[in-house]
Amino acid sequence: MSKRERAVTLREVAEAAGVSVATASRACSKPQLVTPETRELVAAAIDRLGYRPNVIAQDLKRASTGVVLVVVPSLSPYFLDIFRGVEAAAAELGYTALVGHSDRRGDREVAFVDRVRSRRADGVILATSVDSGGLHLGRPPMPPVVVALDECGAGYLPSVSVDHEAAAFAATSHLLALGHRRIAHIAGAAGSSMSEHRLQGFRRALAAAGTPLDPELLFQGDFTVEAGERAMERFLMIPHRPTAVFAANDEMALGALRACRRAGLKAPRDLSIVGFDDQRIAALTEPSLTTVGVPTLALGRQAMLQLGRILAGEAVQQKLVLPTKLTLRASTGPPPSA
Numbered sequence: 001m002s003k004r005e006r007a008v009t010l011r012e013v014a015e016a017a018g019v020s021v022a023t024a025s026r027a028c029s030k031p032q033l034v035t036p037e038t039r040e041l042v043a044a045a046i047d048r049l050g051y052r053p054n055v056i057a058q059d060l061k062r063a064s065t066g067v068v069l070v071v072v073p074s075l076s077p078y079f080l081d082i083f084r085g086v087e088a089a090a091a092e093l094g095y096t097a098l099v100g101h102s103d104r105r106g107d108r109e110v111a112f113v114d115r116v117r118s119r120r121a122d123g124v125i126l127a128t129s130v131d132s133g134g135l136h137l138g139r140p141p142m143p144p145v146v147v148a149l150d151e152c153g154a155g156y157l158p159s160v161s162v163d164h165e166a167a168a169f170a171a172t173s174h175l176l177a178l179g180h181r182r183i184a185h186i187a188g189a190a191g192s193s194m195s196e197h198r199l200q201g202f203r204r205a206l207a208a209a210g211t212p213l214d215p216e217l218l219f220q221g222d223f224t225v226e227a228g229e230r231a232m233e234r235f236l237m238i239p240h241r242p243t244a245v246f247a248a249n250d251e252m253a254l255g256a257l258r259a260c261r262r263a264g265l266k267a268p269r270d271l272s273i274v275g276f277d278d279q280r281i282a283a284l285t286e287p288s289l290t291t292v293g294v295p296t297l298a299l300g301r302q303a304m305l306q307l308g309r310i311l312a313g314e315a316v317q318q319k320l321v322l323p324t325k326l327t328l329r330a331s332t333g334p335p336p337s338a
Contacts, residue, residue, distance in 0.1 A: 008051040016045035022313040033093060067096050067121040068307060070300075071112045073104040073128060074223070076251070078279050078296060082127045082148060085300020093308045095122070102128075104189055116143040123307045126157075127300070144310045148303040149294075150194045151319055158310070160303040160320045164194055167292045167324040168201025169208075171274045172246050174290070174326060176209045179334050180244040180272060184217035186231040186256065188248035195223075198248045198276060217242055221252050228255020236263055243271060243335035250275035250282050250291055257285065257331070268333030278327055287330035295322050 014024035019038060027034045027042035034042075045051070070086050072079035083099050090097040098121070102108040109126060116124045123144035142157070151159035175183050185202045188195030206213050216238055221227035228247055232255065235242055247253035253275030260267060267273050267287055275282060278293035302320060309316045 008049045010051070013042065013045045013049060013051045016049060017041040020314060022309075026312060065120065065122050066094065067098060068304070069098055069100055069112060069116055069121040069124045071100045071102050071109055071124060071126050071128070073102050075101055076279075077281075078249075078277055079127055081296035082300040082303075085297040085302075086125055086127075086148075086304045087300075088297075089301045089304035089308070093304070095304075095308070097304070104192070106191075113143065113145065116145075123311055125300075125303045125307055127303075144307060146303045146307045146310070146316075148299050150197070158306055158316050158318050158320075160299055160306060160322065162294055162299070162322050162324045164197035165201035165204070167276070167294075167326070168198040168246070168248075169205045170201075170324075170326050171276065171290075171292050172202045172205035173209075174328070175244045175246065175272060175274060175332065176205060176211065178244075178272065178332060180242075181211050181335075182214070182217065182240065182242040182244070183211070184219070184231075184235050184242035184245045186219045186221045186228055186245060186247040186252045188252075189222045190220055195248055202246055221248065223249050223251060225251045225255035225258070228252030228257075229259045230255075232256040232259035236260075236265075241271075244273070244332070245271065246274045246276075248276055250277045250279045250289060253289055253291065253331075254281065254285055257287075257289075267331045270336055272332040272335070274332060278325075282327075283329065290329045290332040291327055293325040293327050295324075298322055 010024055011021050014021045017024060018041065023034060023038060024042050027039050068090055070083050072083060087097040100112045102112065109128065113124055115121065125146050125148050127148045128150065145157050147157050147159040150161050150164065172183065185199065187199050203213060219231035219234060221231055228251065235245065245256050247256055253273050256273050257267060260271060265271055275289050275291035278291045282289040282291045299322060302322065306316045306320065
């Protein structure tokens, strides 16, 4: 076949325009997603080379569902904020985002991923609080997946997360700097890598300060207000009770505050409390809650942008870490006088 007769490929168009194949493809199929300058470069290359799109490939492209699935462990405002970030970015990229509720069950996460495998959606974002390291075991190849909030336990899936351990270290160090030495921790749900990382940060801060960890000051929670109440009730029964509590999320911190009020105690006069996540209610409770701020909207947005790059055939950063911020409010202060 002569050069004149040979069909020009999209790769040749991309090379002539000086862009990636994925960008050239987007300029043809979804021109609104590229800059006007890029559209002009690709259009000029198409005219110059005489490129004609492959009809069969276009038909395959139209088989795309245009849907991405966001799997959340709970329908709390915290995870719905992550979904809002995904939804906004999805709309910009021409996708529709749907939410699936896993109830923190690994089997439900696997079921949602299997739906994407069967082409009911183009990709999935796991806003997860369980270890997703076993999602691929004994199963067909993974569909396009991005993990939001924490990295995948096995490290083989791209993720957009925060450094939970470093943030927990900062929160605990704040209590230590105030003079607290009897610091309790209400851990998150068992089996959650996020919970484990926050516990590691708590332990590391105590060790760095030379403060021994009393096993009586650890409570296995489940990220609910009720777990925070149960934990605080148990801590208050200890003869040498803690002067401060670091909870692995805001809901448990608010439960701890509620139990303190029932016992006639007031934070921070009698006991300091720190949460994690900085949900909107943290600034509205009495007293307002010192907590670690997690950029939930940005997490969702960046996770969708990463997924969009994967769906476009582009390379992505395997591990993207966003910053957190310790917000100091009224729930923490020096320990009560002996």
